[in-house]
Amino acid sequence: MFPICAPPLVDGVVTIAGDRIVAVGENLSGQRAVDLSEVALGDVALLPGLVNPHTHLEFSRLAHPLGHPGMPLSAWILEVVAYRRRIEASAAESAEDARRAALEAGLQECLACGVTTVGDIVTAGLDEVLQCPAPIGWYLFQELRGQTAQAIAAQIDLARQHLRPVTSRPELRPALSPHAPYSTARELVAAACALSRDASCPVALHLAESREELQLLATGGGPLRDMLEQLGAWVPAAFARASAPRDYLQLLDTAHRSLVVHGNYLLPADWDYLAQRAARMAVVYCPRTHQYFGHEPYPLPDLLRCGVRVVVGTDSRASNPDLDLWQELQVTARTHPGVAPAEIVRMGTLNAAAALGWETEVGSLAPGLRADMALVRIGGHQLPTDPHETLFDATSVVCGTLSRGSFTDQRRQR
Numbered sequence: 563m564f565p566i567c568a569p570p571l572v573d574g575v576v577t578i579a580g581d582r583i584v585a586v587g588e589n590l591s592g593q594r595a596v597d598l599s600e601v602a603l604g605d606v607a608l609l610p611g612l613v614n615p616h617t618h619l620e621f622s623r624l625a626h627p628l629g630h631p632g633m634p635l636s637a638w639i640l641e642v643v644a645y646r647r648r649i650e651a652s653a654a655e656s657a658e659d660a661r662r663a664a665l666e667a668g669l670q671e672c673l674a675c676g677v678t679t680v681g682d683i684v685t686a687g688l689d690e691v692l693q694c695p696a697p698i699g700w701y702l703f704q705e706l707r708g709q710t711a712q713a714i715a716a717q718i719d720l721a722r723q724h725l726r727p728v729t730s731r732p733e734l735r736p737a738l739s740p741h742a743p744y745s746t747a748r749e750l751v752a753a754a755c756a757l758s759r760d761a762s763c764p765v766a767l768h769l770a771e772s773r774e775e776l777q778l779l780a781t782g783g784g785p786l787r788d789m790l791e792q793l794g795a796w797v798p799a800a801f802a803r804a805s806a807p808r809d810y811l812q813l814l815d816t817a818h819r820s821l822v823v824h825g826n827y828l829l830p831a832d833w834d835y836l837a838q839r840a841a842r843m844a845v846v847y848c849p850r851t852h853q854y855f856g857h858e859p860y861p862l863p864d865l866l867r868c869g870v871r872v873v874v875g876t877d878s879r880a881s882n883p884d885l886d887l888w889q890e891l892q893v894t895a896r897t898h899p900g901v902a903p904a905e906i907v908r909m910g911t912l913n914a915a916a917a918l919g920w921e922t923e924v925g926s927l928a929p930g931l932r933a934d935m936a937l938v939r940i941g942g943h944q945l946p947t948d949p950h951e952t953l954f955d956a957t958s959v960v961c962g963t964l965s966r967g968s969f970t971d972q973r974r975q976r
């Protein structure tokens with residue numbers, strides 16, 4: 563058992579009552595404990611339900627990522643726009659039905675992969691999303707985009723509406739995501755951060771994802787400008803003044819909490835800036851999406867050495883083959899063998915929960931928290947000196963999920 567907030571326990575026991583954990587390390591139930599190795603037919607590790615802090619579930623019906631590996635971000639964005647237009651234009655089903663089916667498929671896939679809390683960037687309105695039953699904790703980051711005065715005003719209205727409390731659905735957590743510097747005016751990022759303070763919700767921004775983005779911010783030109791012109795979305799005034807990712811970090815610093823999505827090309831000085839604010843600002847590393855675009859090596863060891871809070875996300879099926887956060891952590895372990903396995907597990911559990919601001923509910927196994935857990939069938943039979951190493955054996959897979967105290971994925975259990 564890996565409580566995450568405490569050292570691992572061999573033959574650990576957790577007592578749950580209803581949807582909550584009441585004890586870790588002892589059986590207070592008055593009943594015989596369930597032996598999970600019998601359920602899973604092999605040695606298992608019990609972890610908190612995994613937390614995927616960044617995805618876009620609207621793409622969850624894609625069988626393959628859009629475009630092709632190694633393509634420039636600017637070209638891939640055109641693929642995304644074309645995909646959305648196909649959904650809107652489809653005669654086979656309404657766009658609303660298509661989006662809802664994708665969200666439901668994505669939520670089920672999360673659950674099957676041991677993920678019980680997700681940070682999802684949504685483009686559908688809240689009313690549409692509320693039609694979906696949510697089997698897991700669901701952060702709804704409303705995407706905000708726009709660079710003209712008219713668009714900014716409309717998006718601020720949308721953000722305000724989105725943050726209205728959804729008291730009937732405590733598993734839904736409204737949040738905001740100004741999309742990216744190339745698509746979203748600085749005024750809109752600032753407004754989203756101000757609203758997040760009032761609502762005590764996190765803000766997510768794709769930032770420093772590509773060298774093209776740095777070029778656009780510094781010079782107002784390059785492939786992203788060409789892409790925006792092609793889409794009829796080029797607003798010269800938005801890039802009249804040279805800027806850099808640091809300008810956006812300073813805006814995000816004014817939010818209640820913020821997630822810097824990707825941060826592939828931040829500077830060492832930016833790492834220090836983020837490290838000084840690690841309690842409220844985190845960076846989301848998306849390893850397989852990073853590989854898909856063929857980016858330069860991710861500076862994970864450097865970020866960690868500086869003290870930046872780094873968490874791991876899947877991003878969406880538009881740039882990733884699936885939503886399996888466990889695979890994402892496995893890839894992180896293989897790509898960065900110098901990073902301690904215990905650190906990597908935290909990136910998909912407790913640290914991800916803290917990045918979202920929900921660590922008092924999810925992300926570790928402790929009394930009072932939600933009884934959300936992931937079962938991982940582990941390959942090796944000998945416990946190594948560091949038990950965390952068993953988790954990243956190539957054969958270790960998620961074989962079951964408990965959400966709010968109930969086994970929810972019968973298919974994977976067998």
Ligand SMILES: [Zn+2]
Binds near residue numbers: 618768823877
């Ligand atoms: Zn993303």
